[in-house]
Amino acid sequence: MTTKVDLLSMLPEEMEQYFISIGEPKFRAKQTFSRLHRGERISEITNLSKGLRERLSAETLDTLPTVEEKLVSKLDGTVKYLFRLHDGACIESVFMRYKHGNTLCISSQVGCRMGCKFCASTIGGRARDLYPSELIGQVIAAEKDSGERISNIVMMGIGEPLDNYDNVIKFLRLVNHPDGLNIGYRHISLSTCGVVSGIEKLAGENFPITLSISLHAANDAARSEIMPINNKWNISELLSACVSYYKTTGRRISFEYTLISGKNDSEADAVELAQLLKNAFRGSGAPIHVNLIRVNEVKETGFKKGTPESVNAFAAALEKRGITATIRRKLGSDVNAACGQLRRSNLIKKEEI
Numbered sequence: 001m002t003t004k005v006d007l008l009s010m011l012p013e014e015m016e017q018y019f020i021s022i023g024e025p026k027f028r029a030k031q032t033f034s035r036l037h038r039g040e041r042i043s044e045i046t047n048l049s050k051g052l053r054e055r056l057s058a059e060t061l062d063t064l065p066t067v068e069e070k071l072v073s074k075l076d077g078t079v080k081y082l083f084r085l086h087d088g089a090c091i092e093s094v095f096m097r098y099k100h101g102n103t104l105c106i107s108s109q110v111g112c113r114m115g116c117k118f119c120a121s122t123i124g125g126r127a128r129d130l131y132p133s134e135l136i137g138q139v140i141a142a143e144k145d146s147g148e149r150i151s152n153i154v155m156m157g158i159g160e161p162l163d164n165y166d167n168v169i170k171f172l173r174l175v176n177h178p179d180g181l182n183i184g185y186r187h188i189s190l191s192t193c194g195v196v197s198g199i200e201k202l203a204g205e206n207f208p209i210t211l212s213i214s215l216h217a218a219n220d221a222a223r224s225e226i227m228p229i230n231n232k233w234n235i236s237e238l239l240s241a242c243v244s245y246y247k248t249t250g251r252r253i254s255f256e257y258t259l260i261s262g263k264n265d266s267e268a269d270a271v272e273l274a275q276l277l278k279n280a281f282r283g284s285g286a287p288i289h290v291n292l293i294r295v296n297e298v299k300e301t302g303f304k305k306g307t308p309e310s311v312n313a314f315a316a317a318l319e320k321r322g323i324t325a326t327i328r329r330k331l332g333s334d335v336n337a338a339c340g341q342l343r344r345s346n347l348i349k350k351e352e353i
């Protein structure tokens with residue numbers, strides 16, 4: 001990060017302190033906060049004096065992610081953005097249209113250090129965390145570019161949100177603020193590969209967001225093979241954290257399960273998964289929901305997707321055992337390179353030049 005003041009990462013009360021520190025009245029904070037969150041740059045906030053605008057333009061970061069590349073689906077209008085940040089790093093966000101409103105899938109880090117074997121985002125490791133301004137900047141930039149309001153956010157893009165905990169928490173407060181974008185916590189989902197310490201901390205924050213757990217396997221041997229995080233916190237520790245999260249927050253948790261042909265997609269795997277989840281949540285009263293998705297094939301990983309029939313059979317085996325399963329509807333399948341692949345191909349292109 002530069003030494004410039006990062007106004008867009010500040011809550012109004014923090015902005016007040018900043019204005020006081022430069023000898024300005026604190027009421028400037030409210031105006032500035034709401035106009036920055038509408039996507040205006042400092043130079044456009046004309047209710048600030050010209051002198052102050054010049055000072056702020058020089059001393060503050062005053063940037064939003066810029067559109068480096070944009071793929072628009074011909075099928076359903078889904079837009080996949082490659083955004084460039086102020087230091088040149090690139091991240092991805094995906095704009096999706098659903099009946100219940102527009103949803104933006106955002107990235108939480110530049111790259112990722114979690115090392116999941118099937119995932120394109122983690123191949124080059126993590127370059128850095130995203131700042132709160134860059135988390136909310138994706139939402140503001142996508143609203144500006146599309147001219148449409150975003151009402152739902154999923155943190156399922158590049159990176160592990162609970163590995164960038166403090167900035168993600170700050171982002172949640174910013175995006176929910178009534179003077180800003182005012183997106184309700186119930187319209188926000190956060191997906192984690194299973195950072196148990198983060199799940200425990202999050203339970204104490206009292207945000208009624210939806211938590212998604214990337215499970216992807218029904219036993220430790222299989223999970224450790226594809227998700228290194230499982231060596232730090234195993235399935236039983238992860239599921240106990242989920243049960244406590246449910247007991248503390250009352251929010252249901254959904255499980256993501258990526259089906260990889262010949263690895264985790266047999267009927268026996270479905271039976272084991274159903275048993276595992278039922279045992280873990282027995283007596284808690286929590287509804288259990290599993291989201292199935294066929295693996296997106298990534299050249300470097302060699303994992304293959306199964307047939308649509310095998311996915312249907314897996315879902316049916318779960319349902320038969322009382323577990324609600326949905327097969328994730330693929331929006332933008334013509335632009336839906338697996339998450340992280342657009343950034344990766346851009347990096348490769350740059351290195352070749």
Ligand code: SAH
Nearest residue numbers: 118119156159160191192193214256295296
């Ligand atoms: N780090 C977080 C959020 C980002 S990944 C997490 O792990 O949950 C968002 C989801 O996409 C996760 O469920 C992840 O396991 C899944 N995913 C990653 N690569 C994939 C691929 N090639 N095919 C299908 N799903 C994938």
